[in-house]
Amino acid sequence: MNVHTAAALRAYKARNRILKAMGYASYDEYLASPLWREIHERKLEREGRRCFACGRTANQVHHGDYLVGTLTGPSEAALEKLGTSEAWQWWLQTAELYAVCEKDHEWSEKFLGEPVGPELATRRLKNRRRKNRLDEAPVPLPARQGRQERKAREMESELARLIERDE
């Protein structure tokens, strides 16, 4: 067992304690619950079903941590004060959740067949996102090229005018 596996097992144990307090007998039971289905669906929808790591279609949601706030969804108070849609919006903005494809999700959570835990898995997903250059804005035309294009357009319309005058 490597150091990450030990951290992973600790994280799963802490997670299961929280889930038990929430009334779920197991993680599987939580994943089958209406609460998780709603978190899952709203997260995928918010991200346009794009994988955080590769940009392809996402159909899973990765937990960046298993803290209480991440597992419970928006609080009753927030839902009451802000209304359903806004409360979810606010919560999803800060929740440690990532829309991912199945392939990247499985890859991120295991190294040499051993679980690495939510934190390292998230770091690996972020590295993959960087490698895929998903945060980079499209490169604007260099100024000179922009000028050349403008010049070409001007010449084209000048030519069109000359042809029209000639006809």
Ligand SMILES: [Zn+2]
């Ligand atoms: Zn992916």
